[in-house]
Amino acid sequence: MNARLKRLGLRGRNLTTAVPYLWLIVFFLIPFAIVLKISFSTTQIAMPPYEPLLHWAGEKMLQIQLNLGNFAFLVEDNLYWMAYLNSILVAAVSTVICLLIGFPVAYAIARSDPSARNILMLLVVLPFWTSFLLRVYAWIGILKNNGLLNNFLLWIGVIDQPIQMLQTDFAVYVGIVYSYLPFMILPLYANLEKLDLTLLEAAADLGCKPWQAFYKVTLPLSKPGIIAGCLLVFIPAVGEFVIPSLLGDPGMLMIGKVLWTEFFNNRDWPVASAVAIALLLFLVIPIMFYQRAQDAEAGGGVHR
Amino acid sequence: MSTQPRPAQQKFEPWNDPDAKPYVRIEKVTKQFGDFVAVDDVTLDIYKKEIFCLLGASGCGKTTLLRILAGFEKPTSGRIYIDGVDMTSIPPYERPVNMMFQSYAVFPHMTVEQNVAFGLKQEGLAKAEIARRVGDMLELVRLGQFGKRKPHQLSGGQRQRVALARALVKKPKLLLLDEPLAALDKKLREHTQFELINIQETLGVTFIVVTHDQEEAMTLSSRIGLMNHGEILQVGTPSEMYEYPASRFAAEFIGSVNMFEGRLIEDEPSYVRIECDDLEVPIYVDHGISSSPGATVWAAIRPEKITIGRDQPQAGDNWAAAIVQDIAYMGDVSIYLLRLDSGKVVRVTQPNTYRHADDRYTWDERVYLTWHPESPVVVTK
Numbered sequence: 001m002n003a004r005l006k007r008l009g010l011r012g013r014n015l016t017t018a019v020p021y022l023w024l025i026v027f028f029l030i031p032f033a034i035v036l037k038i039s040f041s042t043t044q045i046a047m048p049p050y051e052p053l054l055h056w057a058g059e060k061m062l063q064i065q066l067n068l069g070n071f072a073f074l075v076e077d078n079l080y081w082m083a084y085l086n087s088i089l090v091a092a093v094s095t096v097i098c099l100l101i102g103f104p105v106a107y108a109i110a111r112s113d114p115s116a117r118n119i120l121m122l123l124v125v126l127p128f129w130t131s132f133l134l135r136v137y138a139w140i141g142i143l144k145n146n147g148l149l150n151n152f153l154l155w156i157g158v159i160d161q162p163i164q165m166l167q168t169d170f171a172v173y174v175g176i177v178y179s180y181l182p183f184m185i186l187p188l189y190a191n192l193e194k195l196d197l198t199l200l201e202a203a204a205d206l207g208c209k210p211w212q213a214f215y216k217v218t219l220p221l222s223k224p225g226i227i228a229g230c231l232l233v234f235i236p237a238v239g240e241f242v243i244p245s246l247l248g249d250p251g252m253l254m255i256g257k258v259l260w261t262e263f264f265n266n267r268d269w270p271v272a273s274a275v276a277i278a279l280l281l282f283l284v285i286p287i288m289f290y291q292r293a294q295d296a297e298a299g300g301g302v303h304r
Numbered sequence: 305m306s307t308q309p310r311p312a313q314q315k316f317e318p319w320n321d322p323d324a325k326p327y328v329r330i331e332k333v334t335k336q337f338g339d340f341v342a343v344d345d346v347t348l349d350i351y352k353k354e355i356f357c358l359l360g361a362s363g364c365g366k367t368t369l370l371r372i373l374a375g376f377e378k379p380t381s382g383r384i385y386i387d388g389v390d391m392t393s394i395p396p397y398e399r400p401v402n403m404m405f406q407s408y409a410v411f412p413h414m415t416v417e418q419n420v421a422f423g424l425k426q427e428g429l430a431k432a433e434i435a436r437r438v439g440d441m442l443e444l445v446r447l448g449q450f451g452k453r454k455p456h457q458l459s460g461g462q463r464q465r466v467a468l469a470r471a472l473v474k475k476p477k478l479l480l481l482d483e484p485l486a487a488l489d490k491k492l493r494e495h496t497q498f499e500l501i502n503i504q505e506t507l508g509v510t511f512i513v514v515t516h517d518q519e520e521a522m523t524l525s526s527r528i529g530l531m532n533h534g535e536i537l538q539v540g541t542p543s544e545m546y547e548y549p550a551s552r553f554a555a556e557f558i559g560s561v562n563m564f565e566g567r568l569i570e571d572e573p574s575y576v577r578i579e580c581d582d583l584e585v586p587i588y589v590d591h592g593i594s595s596s597p598g599a600t601v602w603a604a605i606r607p608e609k610i611t612i613g614r615d616q617p618q619a620g621d622n623w624a625a626a627i628v629q630d631i632a633y634m635g636d637v638s639i640y641l642l643r644l645d646s647g648k649v650v651r652v653t654q655p656n657t658y659r660h661a662d663d664r665y666t667w668d669e670r671v672y673l674t675w676h677p678e679s680p681v682v683v684t685k
Contacts, residue, residue, distance in 0.1 A: 201376055202409035204396040206423035206474065216422075220413045 032280075039273035040066045050269050070274035080258065080275065084282065087255040090169070090244075091237035094176040095184075098233045099226065101177070102184035106225075107218075109185075110192035117193075124185050136175055136246050143171050143247070171247035176237050183232040191225025192218075227290075235283055255279055316526060317541075318351035325388075327352040327510055328373070328478060333382030335368050335534075342368040343379070344534035355504055355511040357521040359557070360531035366514045369531075370480050373512065374403045387477055397426075402471035403480040406487070408463050410455045416442070416466050417451040423474040441473040444503060461492050468500075472507060481513045485520055497523045518558045522546070530554055546606075551685050555604040562610070562650050564603045564680075576682065577621065578603050582646040588621040590677040593684070602683050607653040609679040612640065612671050623674045626650060628665050640665065642673065 041050040042065075057063040074080045109120045127135060142148045143165040150162040165171055195218060203213035241256030248254070255275065262272035318324035326349035335343040343365045350356045358366040371377045373384060375396030384391045391399055402423070411419050417438055424434045442448050445465040455463055464484070471479055484500065485493045501524060504511050515521050521528050522542040530537045530545065530553075538550045549555035552563060564587060566580035573592040578601060580587060587603045617623040626642035629649060633656075640652045650673065665671055 196407070196409065198405050198407055198409040199411060201374075201396070202403075202405060202411070202470075203422075204376075205374060205401075205403045206470065207397050207426035209397055212426070217411060223413075 035273045035276055038269050039070055039277045040068070041270050042067045042069070043268050043270050048269070049267050067270065070270045071278070073271060074274055074278055079253070080255075080278075083253040083255045083258045084279070086253045087238050087240075088282070090172060090176070090254065091234050091240070094173055094180065094237050095230050095234045097173065097177045098181050098184040099230060102181055102188055102229060103222075103226070106185045106188035106192050109189055110195070121186075121189065124182050124189075127182065132179065133242065136179065136243055139171070139175055139178070139247060140166060143174070166247060167249045169248065169252065172244050172252065175243035175247045176240060179243065180233040180237060183236075184229040187228035187232065188222065188225040191222050191228075195221055231287065238283065239279060316353070318354070319349070319527065324351055326350060327354075327387060328512070329383075329385040330369070330373075331383045331385065333369070333372060333379045333384065335365075335372060335377060336380045341534050343372065345382075346534075346536050348529060348536060348539070350510065350512065352510055353504075353508050354526045355501070355513060355524050357513045357515055357525035357528045358531055359515055359518060359521040359528050361557075362516055364531045365534035366516075366531050367482060368534075370403070370482055370512065370514045373478070374401055374480055375399050400477040401480060402474050402476040402478075404467045404471045404482065404484055406482040406484075408467035408487075410463050410466050410470070412455050414454075415451065416447060416453050416455070416458070419455070419466055420469045420473050422470065427474070437473055441469045444472075444506070445469045460487055461496065464488065464496070468503070472503070472509065475507075476509060478510050478512065481511060483515055484513060486515075486517070493520075500524065522558070528558075530557060532557075547681070549604065549681060549683065551683050552602050552604070555681065555683060560607055560651055561604045562607065564605070566601060566603060568599055568601055575677075578682070582644055582648040583624050584645070585619075585623060586621045587680055588677050589680050589682055593682045599684065603680040604683060605675055605680045607639070607651045608637075610650070610652045610673050610675050612642075612652055612654060612665060612673060614671060616672055617674050619674075622677060623672055624650070625670065625672055628667055628669045628671060631665070631667065638664070642671065 037053060038050055041053055043049060044051050051065075053066065054062060054064055105124070109117055109124075112120060140147070144150070145162040145164065145166070147166070149165065150159075153159045154162065199217050199221070200213050203217045204210070208216060239256045239259075240254065241260055244252055244254045244257055245260075259272055259275050259279075262268050262275060266272075328348075328350040330346055330348040330350075333343055333346045334341065346365075346369060358369060360366045368377060372379050375391070375394060379392065382392075386400065391401075411422065414422065420438045420441055421434050424437060429437075438451075439448075442451055445468055447462060447465055447469065450458065450462060455466065458466065464487070468484075481500075485496055488496060497520065500511075511524075513521075513524055515524075522545075525542060527539060527541055528545050529539045532553055538545065538554045540548070545554065545558050549558065549561075555561045555563065564578070564580045564582055566578040566583075566587065568576055569579045569586060570577035571592070575591065576589050576593055578587040578589070580603070589603070593601070616625070624644055626644050628640060629643045630641040632639040632641075635656070637653045637655050640654065642650045642652060644650060652673065
């Protein structure tokens with residue numbers, strides 16, 4: 001057995017590195033291929049609810065039929081454009097808010113006493129102990145017209161009657177920022193904690209006031225953490241479905257909600273798949289460009 | 305600012321000139337961290353164009369004193385003057401002082417040029433002026449070819465020179481160097497020592513260097529301040545520190561030494577005689593010391609100031625009988641460890657003057673050690 005494996009070039013080391021690749025192939029690449037396949041087919045009322053791509057035409061003719069109509073449909077119908085743009089806008093604004101809140105928090109934790117750091121980080125991660133869905137539900141109780149927040153504001157006398165907060169964009173932003181903030185703080189903290197403090201002393205020594213040292217040294221050096229945190233918030237926020245459906249205006253256009261409707265209400269799997277593929281391209285292409293630019297910068301200097 | 309190297313024949317000893325004004329004045333500076341006294345009532349005068357070394361073991365307070373000079377630590381009490389101006393409460397970014405950090409603290413996200421230009425940009429100088437000064441400074445530290453590189457593409461020695469250039473390009477009144485050579489390997493360290501001295505003489509900047517390496521302090525400095533437990537024990541030129549240590553600690557910290565504990569049996573203005581338990585005959589020293597008769601004193605004799613011989617000396621003092629216990633051949637010198645009859649081990653170095661010396665002393669040989677009456681240094685603490 002062992003010898004046979006070896007003849008095939010499957011030594012222990014190769015097998016170990018093969019495991020993650022296998023995982024990625026089985027759980028990411030193959031499902032992606034299936035979704036891609038469905039996005040090129042035509043819907044029909046059957047099980048499964050779409051036509052096969054390959055079928056026999058005559059004796060020895062295997063025909064492949066690609067339906068590009070699903071993608072054309074996405075371009076033609078304004079609904080999808082609006083949903084994509086609105087999702088990206090909501091995700092981008094949420095990401096910026098997360099960064100504005102997350103950076104000072106991560107910075108403060110990284111600068112705090114080493115014995116306190118673990119406890120503070122534990123508090124950041126603590127919400128994950130409860131279900132995501134429950135935590136979003138809890139916000140309904142806080143934001144609704146006779147909810148906690150409105151009652152509090154009425155009690156201290158800031159307002160005379162409840163403000164409509166639930167089922168507004170505001171509630172969606174609150175929900176997304178609250179849910180994804182830890183994903184911003186974690187990579188930022190990991191980055192800021194490693195920052196060599198003598199670099200800040202060196203900046204002060206060379207004439208920088210504290211805020212200048214922050215702007216010229218801390219901020220550029222925390223760029224990898226900022227980017228990692230922003231990607232971790234932005235990408236899932238674009239496709240977010242639960243938060244806008246529970247907290248947002250029912251008419252709010254989000255691509256995650258459109259996807260849900262296509263799949264479950266319209267039972268149009270091919271169009272739903274096309275929506276998913278288009279979303280993936282929207283997100284992956286900018287990230288790939290960014291990665292290439294990063295690599296070029298890291299290797300630069302000598303070649304420039 | 306003089307760009308000419310100092311003429312060798314003209315002695316540079318401003319500390320002996322009663323009219324010279326100290327350039328850096330550390331006045332009764334104390335720094336406490338909680339109950340721990342890191343710097344204990346230090347008063348020091350440092351003169352323009354000196355290379356002053358703060359020498360001491362780790363934890364002796366030398367780095368804290370340097371950080372007080374840079375402005376990173378505020379002294380608990382005492383004052384700091386630089387060029388006559390009170391700097392005690394001036395923040396680091398407003399001091400005419402630059403520091404070279406032990407870790408170099410080169411900005412990893414900037415090229416060599418950007419690192420060196422950093423401080424000048426902060427001053428708001430014109431672009432052309434910055435480019436010219438950065439270029440000149442990179443030439444001086446021989447990094448002209450490396451301006452566009454990032455720090456991770458440089459060797460340790462090159463990063464050290466970036467740190468030096470970045471600090472010097474601001475033309476500071478005072479450059480502070482924290483263990484500047486500790487991270488370099490031995491060959492590069494020796495080379496860099498002389499390079500540092502050359503650069504210092506070219507630019508005429510006053511250097512204060514912190515080091516734990518007595519050899520480094522001896523080569524670099526105009527004067528050494530020896531520190532222990534936050535206090536300055538002794539200040540002097542390298543040769544003063546070596547030949548006239550003021551205490552047992554100073555004698556033992558700088559170079560190696562044989563220490564003989566004894567009592568004064570004769571105490572005259574022109575000579576003293578010391579009786580030691582480890583020696584059969586007394587030690588005779590041809591100069592007087594200030595101490596009371598009968599007091600415990602220590603006679604310190606450097607290993608190279610003792611001679612080994614085979615014939616028993618006839619004199620009534622300054623010799624000892626011993627057995628060769630160990631020999632270390634170092635090439636230029638040999639180190640002998642010799643056991644006295646009392647059991648005390650004495651260290652003696654002898655130059656290997658001839659290539660084929662057949663009569664070298666060998667293990668377990670009975671020999672006699674002698675020294676000149678002016679060789680021992682008598683210390684009372």
